[in-house]
Amino acid sequence: MLGSAIAALAGGVLLVGPVLLALAGVLRLRGAASASAARDAVAPPWNRRLSLNSALLYTLAFNLTFFVQELFLVLPKALTPGLRPTLFHNNHAWQGEHPLAALFQGSGAVATVVVASLCAWRLRRPRGGTGSRLFLIWMAYCGWLMALPQVAIGAISDGSDLGMAMRYLQWGPAARLCAAALALAAIPFAALSLLRPLLALADAPERIAGPAARTRFVFQCATLPALLGTALTVPFRMPREWIEVALLPAWVALFGLVWIQAGAWRVQGVRAGGAAMRPGSTLGLALAAAGLLLVFQLLLRPGIAFY
Template sequence: MTTIVLLLIAIGVVPLIVGIVRLRRDPAAIDRRAIAASTILAALAFNLTFFWQEIWLVLPKAMTPGLHPILYHNDHDWTGTAPIVELLQGTGAISTLVSGIAFLFIARRATRPTARLFAWWMAFEGFFQSASQFAIGALIPGNDVGRALTWLGMSNASRGMLLPIVGILMAKASQALVRIDRPAILLPAALSILLIIPFRVPRDPIEVVLIPIVVHLIGTGWVMLGASFTPVKAPPVQGRPALALPFAALLAILLVFQCILRPGIAF
């Protein structure tokens, strides 16, 4: 636990503090509608990305002889054994990274405010859900990425070399994001956790809350730091993001998570 706390301070708290200190305060009034839209879309993007990860943790196992995975809304499980099963624990983190890259390109080309903000948050979640797993897996062998690295036979020294690579990834991702746009992020990233919790229960309370806190702490820290160094290149999108449609989508996905995925779908 001490290792994780120190890691979060190093890759989450420190970038956040430095970014806040370096950024100039915006004298403009707070746009409550923009904050509300960003909060809803952040929660929507977190849950969709997390589910995307779960799908790609399940599908490779479903295609592996001897394994019978079960898809849940906040966990995954399987029966049976196969020599490659530990390696397949890393497929979820890779899939979220691919999602982040894909939505980064979509955000660059989006012209409508809701579409761009949604794609921006999907890219954010893709990059930082994967990066946080790789960073923790470099030090903790028990998480999904850590188990895959153990299967690959990586030594402690090799794992340690992974951390600066993850740091470079987060720095480049944050620069790419803030070149597209600088939406309200600090308050929405925090408030969205309250909207994410209903998607993750029932489970141990610490696990329900800890993962979104870790992802948003790390992601917000690096984006704030990136914003303090990187100019915005893309022209601002005209108009304001919608509220009703994203909120309706969030409620619909919550029903899917709790009514369909919560009992589990066996493959």
């Protein structure tokens, strides 16, 4: 029964809610078709450099966030007598036994939420270039969206990271259901809170002048790049079972993107303050992603022992 209730809540938050929000946007666009069409007629061409850079920044943000999660799963265990943890590029493991080991399985998700919240706080300061602000947006996004779905999964699976922590805390079905409901309800708020800083990255007012323009800009700046960035994360996570290589990055991308894309039309009063990306920025980001991949596969893949 607990699993069915959480599945119903997840379906409402991740499917029904975004569909209804998008449908409201479609109806709004039909009602203001003439004015919107006039604004969209002067929309600048697609900024492909921004899209490509966004995909590379998403790749960096996702993998750095995952590293933070695994690192903070390891560090508390390394400080606990009797536990000998090892950090890998896509996982961690430990030897020994201690009652607190199960509780520490929740420390990774806590760390990603803290990092995400700090990045979101930094976004409130209207300073920084387009690339740096977009990186902060993706760090906030990945931190929240990597952690919140884990709460729902942990509520129904004792074998998951947060499920082990909930079992240690002796949470019953009611507490687990409440935690899952709160985490799922937080997903749309977290995702939609990033829309204003995303739209502010536009380098011309015409890109975000109307509901259709805002929807198109978010697709070009966020949705499509995040999907491409999700594909680019696969080499960072191999080798491992496909469910960890592909499914986890897919849920991080899709669970929040559906809300961001569906709600883009309704955000108003945002000033276009983004600057054009430098021609060399794409190469620099590609080299940074390649360097991080080498760190993951050459340094972290064999494992780093914390004992």
